Amino acid sequence: MSVLIGQTAPDFTINTTKGTIHFHDWIGDSWVFFFSHPADFTPVCTTEMGRTAQLAEEFAKRNVKPLGLSTDTVEEHLTWIKDVNETQHTDLEFPIVADKNMDIADLYEMIHPGENPNQAVRSVFIIDPNRKVRLTMTYPMNVGRNFDEILRVIDALQLADAKTVATPADWKPGDEVIIPPSVSDEEAKDLFPQGFTTIKPYLRTTRV
Ligand code: BEZ
Numbered sequence: 001m002s003v004l005i006g007q008t009a010p011d012f013t014i015n016t017t018k019g020t021i022h023f024h025d026w027i028g029d030s031w032v033f034f035f036s037h038p039a040d041f042t043p044v045c046t047t048e049m050g051r052t053a054q055l056a057e058e059f060a061k062r063n064v065k066p067l068g069l070s071t072d073t074v075e076e077h078l079t080w081i082k083d084v085n086e087t088q089h090t091d092l093e094f095p096i097v098a099d100k101n102m103d104i105a106d107l108y109e110m111i112h113p114g115e116n117p118n119q120a121v122r123s124v125f126i127i128d129p130n131r132k133v134r135l136t137m138t139y140p141m142n143v144g145r146n147f148d149e150i151l152r153v154i155d156a157l158q159l160a161d162a163k164t165v166a167t168p169a170d171w172k173p174g175d176e177v178i179i180p181p182s183v184s185d186e187e188a189k190d191l192f193p194q195g196f197t198t199i200k201p202y203l204r205t206t207r208v
Contacts, residue, residue, distance in 0.1 A: 018095035036120035050088020
């Protein structure tokens with residue numbers, strides 16, 4: 001079963017560096033940045049874990065809980081976290097799933113045929129407080145993720161929910177947004193009293 005946008009994120013119970021979590025309960029009223037990486041004690045993963053820890057305040061500001069995963073044990077994770085903190089000058093506080101048996105990696109299709117059968121690729125799932133999958137992204141083992149983009153898509157998703165808008169290519173917070181085609185001009189007048197620009201009937205922009 002693929003984990004697709006719009007579906008309920010599969011639930012699971014698993015041991016982590018912060019104790020056992022029941023995923024759907026653990027989500028609470030938060031958003032989740034759930035991300036896998038191939039293995040502990042590897043260089044790219046060390047930088048990604050460090051970056052996630054460094055961005056703790058940015059995630060918290062957006063009501064997002066990070067949750068890491070790799071197919072190693074809690075003991076290995078805890079030893080490696082010391083290296084992450086030392087080399088990336090941070091204090092990693094978020095939980096990392098210990099998925100030694102690859103149960104969750106299989107459930108979320110993080111093991112890709114043609115890659116190492118014992119290691120997860122770099123999957124990202126952004127999950128909302130309704131437990132719905134809102135974004136998926138997959139990077140190969142040898143390319144670290146762009147954390148500016150991860151924060152940007154979270155901002156875009158949260159703005160889309162709050163203001164009934166869509167965001168154009170390369171959108172950044174503060175830029176103009178797009179009025180989705182599902183909103184009629186009449187509705188748009190109510191929703192966006194500040195006004196909007198019609199470039200084409202299907203391409204309308206505004207500021208929120
Ligand atoms: C890394 O995190 O550095 C890495 C892990 C698996 C394959 C290649 C790189």
